[in-house]
Structures are given as structure tokens and as C-alpha cells.
Amino acid sequence: MNEFKEIRPTTFNEYIGQEDLKRNLKIAIEAALRRREPLEHSLFYGPPGLGKTTLAAVIANEMGVNIIVTAAPAISQKKDLAALLTSIEENGSVIFIDEIHRLPKAVEEMLYAAMEDFTLHIMIGEGAGARPISIRLPMFTLIGATTRAGKVSPPLRDRFGMIFRLDYYKTGDLIKIIRRTANIINVEVTKDGAKLIAERAKGTPRIANKLLKRVRDFAQIHSNNRINGEIALRAFRNLGIDELGLSKEDREYLIMLIKKFEGGPVGIDSISTALNEEKDTVEDVIEPYLIRIGLIKRTKKGRVATGNSYRYLGLTKTPQRKLFDE
Numbered sequence: 001m002n003e004f005k006e007i008r009p010t011t012f013n014e015y016i017g018q019e020d021l022k023r024n025l026k027i028a029i030e031a032a033l034r035r036r037e038p039l040e041h042s043l044f045y046g047p048p049g050l051g052k053t054t055l056a057a058v059i060a061n062e063m064g065v066n067i068i069v070t071a072a073p074a075i076s077q078k079k080d081l082a083a084l085l086t087s088i089e090e091n092g093s094v095i096f097i098d099e100i101h102r103l104p105k106a107v108e109e110m111l112y113a114a115m116e117d118f119t120l121h122i123m124i125g126e127g128a129g130a131r132p133i134s135i136r137l138p139m140f141t142l143i144g145a146t147t148r149a150g151k152v153s154p155p156l157r158d159r160f161g162m163i164f165r166l167d168y169y170k171t172g173d174l175i176k177i178i179r180r181t182a183n184i185i186n187v188e189v190t191k192d193g194a195k196l197i198a199e200r201a202k203g204t205p206r207i208a209n210k211l212l213k214r215v216r217d218f219a220q221i222h223s224n225n226r227i228n229g230e231i232a233l234r235a236f237r238n239l240g241i242d243e244l245g246l247s248k249e250d251r252e253y254l255i256m257l258i259k260k261f262e263g264g265p266v267g268i269d270s271i272s273t274a275l276n277e278e279k280d281t282v283e284d285v286i287e288p289y290l291i292r293i294g295l296i297k298r299t300k301k302g303r304v305a306t307g308n309s310y311r312y313l314g315l316t317k318t319p320q321r322k323l324f325d326e
């Protein structure tokens with residue numbers, strides 16, 4: 001049994017939450033199908049793990065077409081893009097490019113014509129004998145995904161007919177996702193158990209599913225494969241995940257910001273050095289949720305710990321700092 005495959009929703013019905021986005025997409029898909037045209041190129045942005053890749057696969061499935069899944073780091077040269085686009089066999093196929101903000105400029109420019117008129121302009125031969133040729137491509141739908149809408153260049157952004165933001169999920173939706181996954185992986189979960197896991201999943205389906213699996217390990221050993229509130233709490237205590245869903249790494253971030261940098265403002269370079277983490281990981285994975293729940297702020301001068309952050313750690317601001325702030 002391939003658990004991973006089964007856990008991923010394949011239809012809009014299984015894809016829980018994101019109701020506004022789904023409503024708009026369904027209309028666009030229905031209209032495209034009636035016109036017998038491919039769906040317009042679409043860009044999805046939002047924090048990791050919210051279901052961008054899953055949604056692209058759902059769209060292809062609902063359109064009844066193939067999907068080719070790739071990511072920008074695999075398309076570092078024009079020839080990679082040419083190979084990708086000439087591998088499209090079926091009119092209307094979906095090409096999914098993850099981390100699309102990372103495409104090199106030359107590749108991006110080649111992509112423009114492909115998006116606009118399904119044509120590939122390439123040079124063949126070398127030196128004096130080189131000449132441009134154009135290759136007609138099947139019609140396709142490009143779906144781009146990014147954690148950073150701001151990093152997608154304006155000319156590329158403009159070529160997407162639809163742009164959607166994925167939001168963090170509400171607890172109620174995460175509970176549904178957890179129950180659905182629990183069903184698939186064959187573990188019983190009580191209402192309390194599902195709610196506790198949902199509340200600590202940082203609004204993120206991928207985390208909800210991950211936590212569910214970790215809690216299941218505990219349930220298997222301690223409670224006959226049944227997840228209730230008590231087992232969930234016990235697992236979270238062991239995993240170091242607190243009631244806000246924050247992990248040891250999150251707490252280290254906050255402690256560093258407050259103790260080492262006096263609450264900021266401090267730049268991303270200093271933060272990533274202090275934590276010994278990649279800048280992208282800090283900006284895309286750690287910070288978005290801390291910002292979302294109001295523990296830190298991104299300002300022009302750098303990151304700043306909020307009062308909530310001090311309270312969360314059970315600290316109070318130092319007197320000097322207080323004078324400064326007020």
C-alpha cells in the first residue's frame with residue numbers, strides 16, 4: 001500500500017478547506033472544459049505545506065489531463081526547459097513548476113513565449129552557422145508555485161491569468177484532514193485527539209499529517225492504536241511541541257532574537273548565522289508562522305520580537321529597552 005499516494009487528495013471533494021479558492025477554480029475549470037481549451041496559466045503562493053502541489057494535481061485530474069511535475073532547480077538552463085516543454089504529449093497538459101521564483105532569467109525569458117503562444121524559440125547550431133528556429137508546442141497550462149510571491153519577477157507574474165494565495169487552514173478544516181488521513185492509515189482518533197493535533201499543526205496540512213503519524217507511534221505502543229487527547233498530549237510532551245504548535249527550533253529562534261539581539265531589529269543574515277540555518281529555511285519555514293501568530297514582526301530594519309514573544313517565553317523586556325520602545 002502506498003500510504004503517501006492515498007493520503008494526497010485527488011479531487012476537489014477530497015481537498016479540504018480553501019473554499020474561496022476552490023470555488024473560483026471550479027468555475028474556471030468548468031468554463032475551460034466547455035470551451036475545450038486548456039485552463040489559464042495559474043500561480044499559487046503561500047507558505048510551505050499548505051497544498052500547492054496537491055492542488056495542481058487535483059486540477060489536472062479534474063480537467064482530465066496529464067500533469068508533469070518539476071521544480072525550478074531542475075530547470076537551470078534553457079535546454080532543460082526545452083526538454084520539459086517538448087515532452088508534453090497531450091494538448092491541455094498541466095506543467096507544474098515548484099519554486100518558480102528561482103528560475104534563471106534566461107530560462108524565464110524563454111518561458112514567456114511558450115506561455116503566450118505555445119512556441120519555443122531556440123537556436124540550433126553554433127557560431128556563424130547558428131540559426132533560430134521555432135517549435136510549435138501542444139497547448140498547456142503552466143501552474144507555478146512559490147512561497148514568495150514578491151520574488152516572482154513582474155513580467156512572469158503578468159503572464160499568469162490567475163493568481164491565488166493559499167491561506168493557513170482553520171482548526172476545523174485541519175480536524176477534517178486529520179480524520180481523513182487517520183482513516184487512510186488505519187488509526188482510530190477521538191474528537192479530542194484530532195482537535196489537539198489540529199491545534200498544534202500551525203495551520204498546515206503537511207504538519208497535521210506528520211504530527212498524526214508521530215502520535216500514532218505513541219498510540220500503537222501505549223493505547224492499542226487509539227489516539228485520544230491524553231495520548232496526543234503525551235506524544236507532544238515527548239516531541240517538545242507546545243500548545244501553540246511551536247517546536248524547539250521555534251523557541252530557539254525566539255530566545256536568540258531576544259537574548260542575543262535584545263529583541264531586534266536584526267537582519268536575516270545575522271539570524272541565519274546565529275541559528276546556523278539556511279536563510280531560505282528561516283524565511284520560508286520558521287518565520288511565517290511566528291509572524292502569523294504575532295510573536296515576531298518583519299520591519300524595514302529587520303526582525304523584531306513583539307511583547308507577546310516576551311510573554312510567551314516568560315520574560316519581561318529589560319528596562320533600557322522599554323524606555324527605548326515607548
Ligand SMILES: Nc1ncnc2c1ncn2[C@@H]1O[C@H](COP(=O)(O)OP(=O)(O)OP(=O)(O)O)[C@@H](O)[C@H]1O
Pocket residue numbers: 007008009014015016017018047048049050051052053054055098147177205206209
Ligand atoms: N486541502 C487539503 N486537504 C487534505 N489534505 C491536504 C490538503 N492540502 C494538503 N494536504 C496534505 O498535505 C500534504 C502537503 O501538501 P503539498 O505537498 O501539496 O503542499 P505544498 O503547499 O505543495 O507544499 P510546498 O510548498 O512545501 O511544496 C499533502 O501530502 C496532502 O496530503
Ligand SMILES: [Mg+2]
Pocket residue numbers: 052053054098
Ligand atoms: Mg509542494
